[in-house]
Amino acid sequence: MTEGDLRLRTKQFALRVVRLFGRLPKSREAQVIGKQLLRSGTSVAANYRESCRARSTAEMISKLGLVEQELDESMLWLELLGESEIVQPELLSDILDETEQLLKMTVSSIKTLKANR
Secondary structure, three states, X not given: OOHHHHHHHHHHHHHXXXXXXXXXXXXXXXXXXXXXXXXXXXXXXXXXXXXXXXXXXXXXXXXXXXXXXXXXXHHHHHHHHHHOOOOOHHHHHHHHHHHHHHHHHHXXXXXXXXXXX
């Protein structure tokens, strides 16, 4: 997967999060968890873009570390939405799978960058 492919996937992930947030119930619980997901999910794409413009390997590793953190946090909010039954868990399976795939790719990239330093 190229940098451009991952850039597009992280942007598509952010858009999926935005759309999901817009469909959440207006209950206080849904909105609190949803806003947390909205922040972390859109931050994934923003931090990945920043990593692509890194001035050094160390800076790239640092930015990708933020991507990793935001993906992990997004996964938590998605899990909470499903497990609390705010959203039917089966409706979240695709986005949870994409979150996990992006997380694995990010961790792999970090490991590769560290090994090649």
